[in-house]
Amino acid sequence: MRAAETVKLLFRGPTAIVAAAVLVVLIVTAFLGEQLAPYDATATDVSNRLQSPSADHWFGTDELGRDVLSRVILGAEVSLRVGAVAVGISLVAGVLIGLLAGYYGRWVDDVLMRISDVLFAFPAMLMAIAVLAILGPGSTNAMIAIGIVYTPIFARITRASVLSVREEVYVKAARSAGAGDLRIIGRHVLPNVTAPIIVQTSISLAFAILSEAALSFVGLGTQPPDPSWGRMLAEGRGFVEQAWWMAVFPGLAIFVTVLAFNVLGDALRDVLDPRQRQAMAGTGVTA
């Protein structure tokens, strides 16, 4: 499949375009957070607390007088960073495990997949909390915890694809031509199992960001006073009657981000799945 063609198909519908645009805005916001934020996100001013949204503070101020808009903007960086690193961890570890298990089969497969099954058996949040209980709270440890939790999904998806790819003629041909295992895995197997992994990455980013928010909400993720959407939601909860803006704006940010990643993930799935793609492309394009 050609990348240009995939992108073209992907952006045929408006939903994927909107989702991608939202994500671009978010990524830019995350990178330029310090410049975009109108105020220092951790500067407290108790005499100016719980101000409702106004020209000075578009999203109002929180219980310590901090600007909610600035905190939402800087929270984007925290959320995306934790999401990206966590998914990076599960992507690398999961794909590696999946490749080994799928390619070698037999006892390697049994051992690796049973371990994955054990990890799968725990509710994701419970396991993340358990990992953080051992490592101690903090955003770095939250990345590790979320990374561990989502590793088995990548392992399973990769393994499933590898199982079919390793029986392909070109793999057998490479083997009979004397190629080593490493070369076969790297050159012939991996490039042909990327589609489901890309889809899973996009969807996992959404879940990882949601997990970070949940962990911060219960106090195990990002530590005060750093802005994190989940943390802001937790702080805002105690002030719903006095200051709705404290919870609504970070809640909105989580909602938009997670929705954007999910929509993009769905669109990618539609495009990268060969059968779907045939249907979408109609007769004009050959897959």
Next chain:
Amino acid sequence: MGAAMNRGKVRGHAVALAVIALVSAGCGGGDDVNVDDPGGDGESAGSGAGDNQGGDGGTLIAAISAQPDQFDPHKTQAYASFQILENVYDTLVVPDAEGEFQPSLATEWTTSEDGLTWTFTLREGVTFHDGSSFDSADVVYSYNRIIDEQLANAYRFASVASVEATDPQTVTITLTAPTPALLDNIGGFKGMSIIPEGAAEATDLATTAVGTGPFTLEDTGANGVTLARYDDYWGDPALVDSVEFQYVSEPAAALTALRSGDVHWTDNVPPQDIEGLEGDDEVELGVTPSVDYWYLAMNQTKPPFDNRDFRRGVAFGIDRDEVTEAARFGAATTNQAAIPEQSRWYHEYAPFEHDPDQAAELIGANAAATPQPMALMVTDEYPETVQAAQVIQAQLAEVGVEVGIEQEAFATWLDRQAAGDYDAFLLGWLGNLDPFGFYHAQHVCEGTSNFQGYCNPEVDTLLQSAAAETDQDARKTLYDQAAELIVDDVSYLYLYNPDVVQAWAPGMEGYEIRADKAINFETVRLPE
């Protein structure tokens, strides 16, 4: 400027999605505390209590924020447990709302000339909830249980040589040194309750209760606890038939239940809600200064926190008014020492004006690094510590201390405190009456609560002599001197005395909000 342009962009994007935000906010609301439950359970509890007496005092439903860990008065240290036990057990003497000790199970007491022998005359005609009668053997058994098993409150008997039953109505306590705080030690709170002789062996006191108080402990469950009026109570029987404590951890749920009449009383009122409740006709609000205090402690076994001048620099760098306002929304009084100004033991002493220049100078000269890192341990069990910490962080950043906030679960927090694994922490002390309770165990060199590692022999001498001084004025002078040293050395960096905040149904009569946060429903009458 570029920033302004981008601001506009972000805002526009948010407004477009505002409709969705309302939906997400609604879903993300909060925990699922079942506020419908009180009504249902309340009915069954009411009819159960009615069987005994056919009374129509009704069932008082109280929403408390935390769940008791157990019901053994000698072993629990949880305030939630004492909220309930206050109504079930009695002590020999009991503090009134002003903190003066009044007769309870003891009707009178005398002190020998040398102050070493205290003789208590016990009340006659008192029966425990199991029907057995109360006498001096029960007092001896209860106190010896605390002493012999070295329970948490054993330190309150540090100067007690023996507890003896002279006759069934008389108990004699012999001391190794005069102990003017003895009444507070044996009656300051329900941790010193009298249980029947042999009760700890005969029953499981963690789940049941055999007291002499106005209510009996009936059902204990995951959602709450039911008490029933004890009709053979030695005092005037309670006016309500039963009391039901519900555990409601969400303040919003507790207030909603109070407004709708599902509960009659709650202490789950965060300080930020006070302003909104003041004009609320559906809620009676009680706010009164407490005897609690909140403080910051630095680990004095670790450099540079072991350096007195460094600690003094931190003390100058903190603006208590701002911290107090941030943490308590005005429902507190700043204090540089422990004892609140309503107490007769109050000593006005405030040497630390907020002075960033002096702070920066003292910290700069004594810090191990620039800026000096300081990990500040807080717990979401007490959200006010998290709020205070963020303000302290901002204040100390200006004087050369880089505070890193570490928010821990309370169990982990306590472990780390006990292990000395911290730079600094924020916490409070609850419910002290006598200066012995305010200062002794926290600041003598080998004190059981001296986690910060403070040791000043001069303070030790003053506190030891104060503990044994029987002349009240002389005793206060000694405590005043000790307090000044403790403040000057920044053993604790005292911040404020919070107010007690409680709310109850309009028309509920006979309830008294107290500085020591003891919650007693003995004389309460429900609204019509």
